[in-house]
Amino acid sequence: MLSVRDLAVTFRTRRGDVPAVCGVGFDLAPGETLGIVGESGSGKSVTSYALMRILDAGGEIRSGAMTWNGTDLRNAREAAMRKIRGGEISMIFQNPRAALNPIRKVGRQIEDVLRQHGRATDRDAMGKAIAALEAVRIRNGAERYHAYPFELSGGMCQRIVIAIALACEPKLVIADEPTTGLDITTQKAVMDLMRDLIRARGMSSIVITHDLGLAAEYCDRLCVMKDGEIVETGPSAALFARPSHAYTRKLVDATPRPGVGVRDLLPAEARTPLPVHEPKAKKLLEVVDLVKTYAGKSGPVHAVEGVSFSIREGESVGLVGESGCGKSTTSAMLVRLLDPTSGAIVFENEDMAAIPADRFARDPRRGRIQMVFQDATDSLNPRHTAADAIAEPLRRIAGLRGKALDARIDELADLTGLPGHLLRRFPHQLSGGQKARVGIARAIALEPRFLVLDEPTAALDVSIQATVLNLLADLRARLGMTYLFVSHDLAVVRLLCDRVIVMQSGRIVEEGAADAVLEAPTHPYTRALVEAAPKPPRSEVVLRAVG
Amino acid sequence: MAGAGHPVLWRIVQTIPVLIGVVVVSFVLTRALPGDPAVYFAGAMATPESIAEVRAALGLDQPLVHQFFRYCAALLQGDLGRSVSTGQPVVEDLATRLPASLELTLCALVLSCAVAIPLGILAAVRQGGPIDHLCRILVTAGVSLPTFFTGIVLIYVFYYLLGWAPSPLGRLDFVYLEPPRVTGFLLVDTLLVGDIETFFGAARQLILPSVTLALFTLAPIARMTRAAMLSALSADYVRTARAAGLAPRTVLLTYALRNALLPVVTTLGMVFSFVLGANVLVEKVFAWPGIGSYAVEALVASDYAAVQGFVLAMAVLFVLLNLVIDLAYALIDPRIGFSAK
Numbered sequence: 004m005l006s007v008r009d010l011a012v013t014f015r016t017r018r019g020d021v022p023a024v025c026g027v028g029f030d031l032a033p034g035e036t037l038g039i040v041g042e043s044g045s046g047k048s049v050t051s052y053a054l055m056r057i058l059d060a061g062g063e064i065r066s067g068a069m070t071w072n073g074t075d076l077r078n079a080r081e082a083a084m085r086k087i088r089g090g091e092i093s094m095i096f097q098n099p100r101a102a103l104n105p106i107r108k109v110g111r112q113i114e115d116v117l118r119q120h121g122r123a124t125d126r127d128a129m130g131k132a133i134a135a136l137e138a139v140r141i142r143n144g145a146e147r148y149h150a151y152p153f154e155l156s157g158g159m160c161q162r163i164v165i166a167i168a169l170a171c172e173p174k175l176v177i178a179d180e181p182t183t184g185l186d187i188t189t190q191k192a193v194m195d196l197m198r199d200l201i202r203a204r205g206m207s208s209i210v211i212t213h214d215l216g217l218a219a220e221y222c223d224r225l226c227v228m229k230d231g232e233i234v235e236t237g238p239s240a241a242l243f244a245r246p247s248h249a250y251t252r253k254l255v256d257a258t259p260r261p262g263v264g265v266r267d268l269l270p271a272e273a274r275t276p277l278p279v280h281e282p283k284a285k286k287l288l289e290v291v292d293l294v295k296t297y298a299g300k301s302g303p304v305h306a307v308e309g310v311s312f313s314i315r316e317g318e319s320v321g322l323v324g325e326s327g328c329g330k331s332t333t334s335a336m337l338v339r340l341l342d343p344t345s346g347a348i349v350f351e352n353e354d355m356a357a358i359p360a361d362r363f364a365r366d367p368r369r370g371r372i373q374m375v376f377q378d379a380t381d382s383l384n385p386r387h388t389a390a391d392a393i394a395e396p397l398r399r400i401a402g403l404r405g406k407a408l409d410a411r412i413d414e415l416a417d418l419t420g421l422p423g424h425l426l427r428r429f430p431h432q433l434s435g436g437q438k439a440r441v442g443i444a445r446a447i448a449l450e451p452r453f454l455v456l457d458e459p460t461a462a463l464d465v466s467i468q469a470t471v472l473n474l475l476a477d478l479r480a481r482l483g484m485t486y487l488f489v490s491h492d493l494a495v496v497r498l499l500c501d502r503v504i505v506m507q508s509g510r511i512v513e514e515g516a517a518d519a520v521l522e523a524p525t526h527p528y529t530r531a532l533v534e535a536a537p538k539p540p541r542s543e544v545v546l547r548a549v550g
Numbered sequence: 551m552a553g554a555g556h557p558v559l560w561r562i563v564q565t566i567p568v569l570i571g572v573v574v575v576s577f578v579l580t581r582a583l584p585g586d587p588a589v590y591f592a593g594a595m596a597t598p599e600s601i602a603e604v605r606a607a608l609g610l611d612q613p614l615v616h617q618f619f620r621y622c623a624a625l626l627q628g629d630l631g632r633s634v635s636t637g638q639p640v641v642e643d644l645a646t647r648l649p650a651s652l653e654l655t656l657c658a659l660v661l662s663c664a665v666a667i668p669l670g671i672l673a674a675v676r677q678g679g680p681i682d683h684l685c686r687i688l689v690t691a692g693v694s695l696p697t698f699f700t701g702i703v704l705i706y707v708f709y710y711l712l713g714w715a716p717s718p719l720g721r722l723d724f725v726y727l728e729p730p731r732v733t734g735f736l737l738v739d740t741l742l743v744g745d746i747e748t749f750f751g752a753a754r755q756l757i758l759p760s761v762t763l764a765l766f767t768l769a770p771i772a773r774m775t776r777a778a779m780l781s782a783l784s785a786d787y788v789r790t791a792r793a794a795g796l797a798p799r800t801v802l803l804t805y806a807l808r809n810a811l812l813p814v815v816t817t818l819g820m821v822f823s824f825v826l827g828a829n830v831l832v833e834k835v836f837a838w839p840g841i842g843s844y845a846v847e848a849l850v851a852s853d854y855a856a857v858q859g860f861v862l863a864m865a866v867l868f869v870l871l872n873l874v875i876d877l878a879y880a881l882i883d884p885r886i887g888f889s890a891k
Contacts, residue, residue, distance in 0.1 A: 057792045059784070060677070089795030096793075101786040104805050106883050115804070116794045151884045167794055 005031040010067035038222030042464035046231035093168040097180035099160035110148030158189035186325040191535035216539035257469040259494035268469035278480030282318035293346035308509040319486040321496035324506035339363040370449035379438035390426040436467035576861035587852040631855030640859035649734025651840035658763035670775025693769035701835040778810035
């Protein structure tokens with residue numbers, strides 16, 4: 004039905020032409036679901052934009068052929084392409100809230116597509132748009148028709164994006180990272196919904212994702228892309244079980260899955276023995292009945308409602324929950340960036356909650372509690388070099404200057420595996436993994452006792468995530484740090500943590516040893532979280548590692 | 551309490567402290583200016599006695615606080631005092647001068663938007679193309695030529711050489727009868743009495759000064775439209791719209807332009823305020839009886855009442871302008887609602 008041969012796309016930039024896709028080819032049969040998997044910059048999204056001929060400015064199809072049911076997509080006239088886009092082939096995008104026009108009612112946005120393709124007239128457009136909303140399992144379609152995207156949740160927005168894509172009953176749907184930025188239970192709901200609709204209507208689909216596990220669960224066949232080329236193609240289960248290309252093997256290895264340790268994520272040759280990590284019996288931190296209430300427009304908002312737990316010295320605890328569950332608020336209070344409404348934070352037998360957050364920066368204990376922030380890019384000053392970023396806490400709190408400062412920065416760079424020549428670079432000149440290392444180096448600069456990691460790998464590719472997680476495991480053993488690992492991803496938390504705390508709507512719903520909670524969750528919410536995680540097929544690599 | 555008019559009313563109430571501040575500051579500042587109005591009005595042949603006489607007549611021999619309260623009391627009754635240089639009540643002066651300036655400024659802005667917004671859109675759509683370059687040249691030329699220069703060139707070409715434009719002598723040629731004043735806007739007043747001939751007469755007088763001002767204001771509006779359109783066109787929702795096969799026209803107007811309008815409206819508000827304050831030169835060149843030249847003359851003469859009246863009128867105008875812009879925001883973007891807080 005769709006056939007792509009030798010597709011090559013280049014982008015014109017000021018520094019000359021940059022190839023994004025070179026020689027990609029695949030076929031798609033009616034009713035088939037194809038997964039295109041690759042890390043950022045592999046050219047997977049560009050391939051789909053080229054198919055729809057909606058490449059950004061500067062992008063150009065250099066060579067190759069794309070045939071859709073006998074139509075030459077590469078040379079079709081723009082008017083013909085407009086009929087195909089949305090009518091025969093449509094797309095679902097990542098980041099659903101941004102993918103919708105922020106100032107147009109969602110119902111109107113669906114109507115726009117229906118009218119464009121002659122599926123609706125002025126008289127019946129509204130009814131058909133409401134029907135399209137109800138088809139993606141949105142209740143009260145008539146009411147939601149009048150909503151603006153900012154009034155809807157991320158999952159709801161993604162349903163609208165799906166409704167727009169499916170409104171005109173296309174034959175092929177291309178989903179570009181359809182669940183990035185969504186919670187794990189929402190991700191499952193959206194993916195299941197998409198799969199059901201696509202099956203029910205007998206459509207073909209292409210799922211583009213960086214998540215090998217997700218692709219393997221939902222796709223019949225996978226293409227693995229690297230640097231603009233397809234390195235391997237095959238049925239999902241077989242490709243996962245017996246990856247033949249070295250890169251596929253690396254991706255499979257790096258995908259967190261049940262039954263593997265943090266070292267197993269690395270390529271076989273890098274699997275050094277994991278340093279021993281023994282939590283002590285002494286309590287380092289005790290949180291007693293912590294409450295945070297914000298004043299909202301319509302009454303108080305209870306972000307955290309009486310949370311109590313304790314962390315032993317040298318222990319790693321995972322704080323898990325979906326967005327809005329209060330885990331970030333809790334961690335911000337623990338690192339004393341936010342004042343609790345009530346409750347105590349007893350750290351090394353002193354109540355930290357007694358010191359206001361805005362004065363804690365000048366407190367001598369500031370250096371003992373540090374944080375690694377979620378987005379490595381946003382948490383670095385774009386006008387400070389890597390060395391400046393690492394030097395900041397050393398200068399301000401430790402008072403280091405001159406040679407001593409430089410020596411300590413070099414030492415930290417060494418410790419976090421950041422090559423010395425990168426220290427003089429600015430954040431935009433560093434890769435995601437390198438920026439993560441800078442963030443970690445900055446946080447451990449003062450040798451904190453307690454480190455809060457707020458989704459430190461959420462924005463990273465899986466292979467980078469694997470190395471960063473291993474780095475964190477090594478540092479913990481070397482520096483004897485205690486971790487609070489905040490994440491929405493149970494599979495990642497399990498790799499690093501001894502114990503897991505699960506939060507829902509500002510309360511702790513379950514707490515226990517990491518493996519126990521993951522394998523036999525007792526609370527229904529934890530069970531939902533565990534079940535929603537994509538389950539990659541077992542690979543032989545894993546079996547070998549386990550057995 | 552949740553009536554539709556309530557948030558707007560609340561906005562207006564919020565402006566009262568601003569206006570009180572303006573009254574106080576304008577009063578103090580005019581007193582602080584160098585120059586003694588009594589000496590100025592007593593004339594070149596004045597003796598100390600005649601100066602003292604004039605000072606007493608103007609009420610300037612009273613203590614400052616006393617003068618301020620007298621001014622405020624009069625203000626509350628709608629009396630802005632009497633201008634010593636024109637001999638008219640300031641309210642009367644403003645009522646004739648302000649509409650003249652507003653009419654000119656509004657015409658210039660409408661003209662400017664009509665050119666600048668389409669130009670900005672085209673420049674963004676064909677980024678790096680000939681229209682983009684043309685836009686850049688026109689805009690740079692417009693903003694780098696001083697208004698009095700463009701004004702004089704336009705008069706030279708269109709009035710002196712070609713004879714297409716009427717003589718640049720104010721709002722209406724003397725052959726027309728001025729319509730009864732209702733709004734003060736000649737274009738509106740002439741239509742109200744159905745005097746089409748005078749309407750065109752007034753419109754012809756307006757063309758050259760409006761073009762002069764419009765050229766000057768093209769730059770910020772066109773540049774902002776272009777920048778806002780560029781960012782809107784590269785937004786995710788535009789890609790969604792394109793991927794859904796929507797016609798280029800719909801993508802451009804319904805999806806990109808409406809989102810790009812917010813910064814354009816902001817710029818428009820800023821341009822309006824600086825043009826209204828800065829069109830003195832255009833008013834001088836075209837002998838336009840506007841508020842800019844009135845204010846400058848009053849300032850030179852230390853005509854306290856007139857200067858204060860002018861400042862106050864401008865303050866009220868800007869407060870209203872900001873209100874209109876806020877309302878426009880709320881109309882364009884549903885995310886911005888009026889909250890009564």
